[in-house]
Amino acid sequence: MPHATLLLNALSPGDTATITGLHGVHGLARQRLLEMGLMQGVRIRFVRRAPLGDPIEVRLMGYSLMLRDNVAGGISVLREGTK
Amino acid sequence: MKPAGKTPEKVRHAALVGNPNSGKTTLFNALTGLRHKVANYPGVTVEKKEGRLDLPGGQEITLFDLPGTYSMHPQSPDEFLATEIMLGMSAHTPPPDLVVCAVDATNLERNLYLVTQLIDCHIPVVVALTMVDLARQQGTTVDARTLSRLLGCAVIPVVAHRGEGLDALREAVLNVAPPNGHALPWKLPEELQKEWDRVRDQLRDTYHLSVPAASHEATALLISPELIAQRVDRYDPAFVEQLRKNVQKLDFLGIDRQTAFVESRYAWIRDAVARTVHSPDRVRPSLTDRIDRIVTHRVWGFIIFLAIMALMFQSIFSWAIVPMEWIAGGFEALGQTIGGALPPGDLRDLLVDGALAGVAAVVTFLPQIMFLFFFLGLLEDSGYMARAAFIMDKLMSKVGLHGKSFIPLLGSFACAIPGIMATRTIENPKDRLATILVAPLMSCSARLPVYSLLIAAFIPSTMLFGIVSIQGLTLLSMYLFGMVMALLMAWLFKKTLLRGAPPLFIMELPAYKVPSLKTVLLQVWERALAFLKTAGTIILGVSILLWALASYPKLGDGASNADQLEHSYAGKAGQSIEPLIRPLGFDWKIGIGLISSLLQREAFVSAMATIYNVQSEDGTESELTLQEAMKLDRDPATGELTFTLLTAICLMVYYVLAMQCLSTVAIVRRETNGWKWPAFQIAYMTALAYGVTFLVYRGGLLLGWGT
Ligand SMILES: Nc1nc2c(ncn2[C@@H]2O[C@H](COP(=O)(O)OP(=O)(O)OP(=O)(O)O)[C@@H](O)[C@H]2O)c(=O)[nH]1
Ligand SMILES: [Mg+2]
Numbered sequence: 001m002p003h004a005t006l007l008l009n010a011l012s013p014g015d016t017a018t019i020t021g022l023h024g025v026h027g028l029a030r031q032r033l034l035e036m037g038l039m040q041g042v043r044i045r046f047v048r049r050a051p052l053g054d055p056i057e058v059r060l061m062g063y064s065l066m067l068r069d070n071v072a073g074g075i076s077v078l079r080e081g082t083k
Numbered sequence: 084m085k086p087a088g089k090t091p092e093k094v095r096h097a098a099l100v101g102n103p104n105s106g107k108t109t110l111f112n113a114l115t116g117l118r119h120k121v122a123n124y125p126g127v128t129v130e131k132k133e134g135r136l137d138l139p140g141g142q143e144i145t146l147f148d149l150p151g152t153y154s155m156h157p158q159s160p161d162e163f164l165a166t167e168i169m170l171g172m173s174a175h176t177p178p179p180d181l182v183v184c185a186v187d188a189t190n191l192e193r194n195l196y197l198v199t200q201l202i203d204c205h206i207p208v209v210v211a212l213t214m215v216d217l218a219r220q221q222g223t224t225v226d227a228r229t230l231s232r233l234l235g236c237a238v239i240p241v242v243a244h245r246g247e248g249l250d251a252l253r254e255a256v257l258n259v260a261p262p263n264g265h266a267l268p269w270k271l272p273e274e275l276q277k278e279w280d281r282v283r284d285q286l287r288d289t290y291h292l293s294v295p296a297a298s299h300e301a302t303a304l305l306i307s308p309e310l311i312a313q314r315v316d317r318y319d320p321a322f323v324e325q326l327r328k329n330v331q332k333l334d335f336l337g338i339d340r341q342t343a344f345v346e347s348r349y350a351w352i353r354d355a356v357a358r359t360v361h362s363p364d365r366v367r368p369s370l371t372d373r374i375d376r377i378v379t380h381r382v383w384g385f386i387i388f389l390a391i392m393a394l395m396f397q398s399i400f401s402w403a404i405v406p407m408e409w410i411a412g413g414f415e416a417l418g419q420t421i422g423g424a425l426p427p428g429d430l431r432d433l434l435v436d437g438a439l440a441g442v443a444a445v446v447t448f449l450p451q452i453m454f455l456f457f458f459l460g461l462l463e464d465s466g467y468m469a470r471a472a473f474i475m476d477k478l479m480s481k482v483g484l485h486g487k488s489f490i491p492l493l494g495s496f497a498c499a500i501p502g503i504m505a506t507r508t509i510e511n512p513k514d515r516l517a518t519i520l521v522a523p524l525m526s527c528s529a530r531l532p533v534y535s536l537l538i539a540a541f542i543p544s545t546m547l548f549g550i551v552s553i554q555g556l557t558l559l560s561m562y563l564f565g566m567v568m569a570l571l572m573a574w575l576f577k578k579t580l581l582r583g584a585p586p587l588f589i590m591e592l593p594a595y596k597v598p599s600l601k602t603v604l605l606q607v608w609e610r611a612l613a614f615l616k617t618a619g620t621i622i623l624g625v626s627i628l629l630w631a632l633a634s635y636p637k638l639g640d641g642a643s644n645a646d647q648l649e650h651s652y653a654g655k656a657g658q659s660i661e662p663l664i665r666p667l668g669f670d671w672k673i674g675i676g677l678i679s680s681l682l683q684r685e686a687f688v689s690a691m692a693t694i695y696n697v698q699s700e701d702g703t704e705s706e707l708t709l710q711e712a713m714k715l716d717r718d719p720a721t722g723e724l725t726f727t728l729l730t731a732i733c734l735m736v737y738y739v740l741a742m743q744c745l746s747t748v749a750i751v752r753r754e755t756n757g758w759k760w761p762a763f764q765i766a767y768m769t770a771l772a773y774g775v776t777f778l779v780y781r782g783g784l785l786l787g788w789g790t
Contacts, residue, residue, distance in 0.1 A: 001570060008415055028158055028510070028587065029587045029589065030341065031156060031158075031306070031307075031341060031779070032153070032154075032158060032587075034194060034345040034591065035153050035154040035156070035345060036153060036193060036589070036591075037192065037193050037196075037349065038344060039345075039346055040342075041343070047372075048375070048376075048379060049383045050377060050379060050384075050473050050474060050476060050477060051380065051382075051385065051474055051477075052474075052477035052478065053382040053477065054476065054477045054480070055473065055476050055477075055486065055588060056180075056770075057375075057379075057473065057592060061190070061192045061193050061506060062189065062190055062191075063190045063193060063591060063592075063660065063677065064371075064475070064592040064594075065589065065590070065591055065592065066469075066472075066473050066486070066588070066589070066590050066591075066592055067588065067589050067590075068476070068480075068485075068587070068588045070585075071587065071588075071589065
């Protein structure tokens, strides 16, 4: 199933996806994520999890960002494939 | 600030802004000839720095280097400061006539976001395209001319550390175009645009805000109408009412205001980037990625972290020894020269036993401090700091903080003052305060001389498994002990005084770079100078004072020097606090050291040097090193050793935990705006130091380590 709507934290390392919305993130975190480019339609890659499972590293627009699992769990994505 | 459409008469103040880690300070240093701190992680600069910029034609202007910010909607104290200044709303900084915005060419899309906000606010801007050398290496080119046309402002590629593009940048600053007042090139939904224009005009005309401030405030009010509630006393009820109604209408139309402001800009940016950036189709897995596979590996990650620390402390011990011996030898020769040139008497004793011995004892540790800063500099400029935050975030979340707090804590290994300053990048005030409160528990470089002296004297220099020295290991354990205590106390504070929601953690991971030797050595040099300055001022003063207090009142001629010390003012002072510190295993001589180091902890070392010099019989001082003198010293009354292995360990534990730093107290007062928190900090750290040292001493006695 190459196309599936998931939450960002459900992806596995190497997965690429397109963001479909920030439905579960609010307030300042939402503002900051938007400003850093996490918007609908943006392609994002799940790079890795930290050694203890949290936070996760994602890559978008050519840069890397770390965010915690609970924030990533508020971002819905459409999975495209794995590299 | 000038209204839109008018030429700035003369540029006098310019501010350097941009995303965190985009190369602002590197550019600032290149333009002004200053040497402020540069490193490869976001959040290095947290204060405003000021410098002089020479423009072509002989004009001179003031340039401000500011903390990095991703947007003009700040969330942390450093971002607030930057935004306030660029909007010309700071009480302490004149409004800038233009801003130079550093834009990272390898990360153009996200970096341009701030530029669009600046243009929205009608702030005259010159874009400095940084990191073009890195972009080139990746095969990416940016068409600066087209970008300049699209943005409507100058775009100058620079490679600051090599001096490329600086003249063009100066030229662009001189000829900066006034904001043209044209409609924005990016499109908001029509109703939102109308409302934004209306609010902005009213703020400008009725409330007399400058154009940048009005534009910015209009955006802020429309993004988060909850701000209105905070500002009811600033705006009259009719304005507030109208805004509320219009916001409701926008919501009813299904316009997500927060998203619309961001998306409209990014839509425009995406198009601009597509037209100006040419990059290779396939990017191979970057070096950064390959390194991170190991450095953030489940098992290797922590092993590497510990190995880096262990290597750092071992090398501090083994490699620094040779230059330390040179320095010690130099001072000894100097002491003998002065001693030989002067007749015996108080003046000679003052110079040789007091001033010189005290200062020498501390300055001897200079090589170790330089090694420490060299290693920290490598970590900071390579990009490892952000990885440390990544690895440690989970652990930090257990104590209620997040990975960003780990960077100030690691920075406190150098010195608590920059560490405490670095907490300005933390968004949540309670988290920030908790980090400030525990930062001085991280062992700073001023503790290094104390640990080193005690370790060299009392810990055997045996090797474990042939490679790991017990001395290096002891030093490492002191650092780890301080770190564990800092985390424990942070946990306690976050559970009690500073309870709050779990913090958000969103942080950029910069690509690795080969650390610049010049940058690192410059840091080492600056810190070495600061260390020498302390030695030449405070330590010198304390040593002279202590010598005097230890040499007077003079007993008669027959008295031995040991008697003399015991009955001196200093001896009396030490004896008067002895009842207090006896439970920790410390006698009055150590008491003198503790008193001396109340305001500056490394003064302990100089105090010991002075005391043992005063005490030694003339003619023998050059034969016994300070370590030997400390090892052999016995209480004249009881015949007990002043220092045992246990005493040394207890002393180190005490120095890990006690505050003993006036400058830290001062900076905490400044950063928390009052005496409440520094007073609390002194109290809890003193109690902690006393309590834990007591327990260690008692435990050690039970285990029979006391002899
Ligand atoms: N290759 C290359 N490296 C650069 C350039 N400019 C800056 N750097 C490096 O990028 C890193 C960040 O530089 P800084 O000047 O500290 O960045 P900053 O924008 O002041 O960062 P903050 O103060 O944290 O916001 C450092 O490691 C610099 O050596 C450049 O033009 N080319
Ligand atoms: Mg900087």
